[in-house]
Amino acid sequence: MTPVARQELVLSGARALRRQVDRQNRWADLTLWTGAGILALLVLAAVLASVIAPDQPNTQHLTEGFLHPSTAHLFGTDAFGRDIFSRALYGLRVDLLLGIVATYVPLVIGMALGAIAGYYRGWRETVIMRITDVTIALPFIVLILAIVAIVGPGLTGVYIGEIAVSWALYARLTRAEMLVLREQQFIVAAEALGYSTPRIIFKHALPHLIRPNLVFSMADIVLNILVLASLSFLGVGVQPPTPELGAMIAEGGQYLLSAWWIATLPGLVLVVLGSGFSLVGDALADRFGRRLELPR
């Protein structure tokens, strides 16, 4: 083989490799931006609900019940003649807010507890991780149902319930990561420089623990929104007439055969919302080189 031919072969190999890497990067970028686009659109719609919505969410027009989706009523109307599109927009607000609060408040609590357990070990770890185990061992929805039963039905109960339960997975994830991290040289180096333990945990270790938690939180938001929807569907979540996507699906369920749009279209919004978070979560997981999975 002549030197020129050899060089050409190497170069073409390099080009093929570059194309492959580019393709992978483009695919990851596409996933991220599609997900982010969907989320941006939905968040904007929820924030601007009062501007976009053609009607008040709870105004009844009893003569205009069961109208098919049309230009006047994008998602049709329900049994009381309420505009489902307007109700879905306001419902989205409730779901998104709960999804974010019920994910990121537990994330902060869970990360702090997990970091303390993983760094100190000893009795602190035993206490924190046993409570975590108990919390995780009970079925999520049953535990929340119990808490809601104590606090009383409604959004407050759901907030308290979700926060009281979903910190546990973050605690477990963070502790596991901390066990690895604390043997890293730069953490030992920080100890050797005489920094206080809280400084080492919160300033030096936590920045390294955020990424896996952030990736997991994307899946968790969807989970938490679905729990609210399920609870509303079961009648212990958001109470009528407050619009919420899960509650709307529950109300529409009985008309599924005669007026499919009442349950289906709010359900579709929920699906799109969940897909948005999942796409972003997948893309972040790809970027950070981690699989998106529950820390069991």
Add this chain to the structure above:
Amino acid sequence: MTTLEHSSGSPAKAEAHDAASTLELRGLTVAFPTRSGLAVAVNNVSLSVEPGHVTGIVGESGSGKTMICRAILGLVPRPGAILAGEILWRGRDLVSAQPSAMRRVRGSEIAMIFQDPSSALDPLFTIGDQITEPLRAHRGLSRSSAEKEAIELLGRVGIPSPRERINAYPHHLSGGMRQRAMIAIAISCKPELVLADEPTTSLDVTIQDQILGLLAELREEYGMSMVLVSHDLGVIAQNADSVAVMYSGSIVETAPTRQIFSATRHPYTAALIQALPSIHVEQPRRIPEPIPGQPPSLDDLPPGCPFAPRCRYVTDACQEVDMTRVTVGAGHDTACPFAETVMVPS
């Protein structure tokens, strides 16, 4: 002070310090519980570091060199623990010191330089952040004065254009530059003792020489003592005032540096020196001799001298050796009671 006439340190500065040694280890024993029993990583080690001097610790991987450094700072990794012994730092025992007192010693009185600067620097923070942090935490400097000092320190350790480099992340720097940054962090609070744990092992030979030169300069300038850990006898020969040779957790011989080469009094030290390639003109064809066998497992040490199974002078009496060191010269101790008879040809 067991001063050594050949000492390359700075005797003038050393005499300014207290006559007692800065750091003294007495019978330090560190062990780890394992499934097959107790692994003794550091076995009854006594060692002293004179003010302003460099004490070298040399030995193979796993001989306990690093563990001594970590024990001095109270950072023995779990589940290991200091089982016995004292670590006297300026007359105070660090083994029994409160955690808060220990934190004041770390960084500001005793600092450590790690073997691999690429993993000892935090990848998420800039070099500037990492140098200003001890300055602000220990010396209470303001952000701007800490930054000014950080730039000075970076310049002092030989990092070009330090003003720009404080915004660099560790991955922006080469290995040698990272080790310089690591040194800048270690000396930032003007410690009296620096524990240099294989500071040049991860660097190539030319950089190694520069870093060792820098450490010597800084030591002179700041009047610091140093514990220099290395597996490289050559590094120790050029930089240490006295040497402790370690084998399987025990110190087998301590001596002033020149004497360890000229008047070796332990078979293991002799074997280590034999294993060095020689460039001396008088022995042009000497082939380095490897030491046969492997060091014993730390949780299953043979009775008596741990080096006995590999020792060329081994006798049955070696099983009775209790590794207490006997003095054979000025500042020269050996753990081999037979060295004088077997190693010195009469």
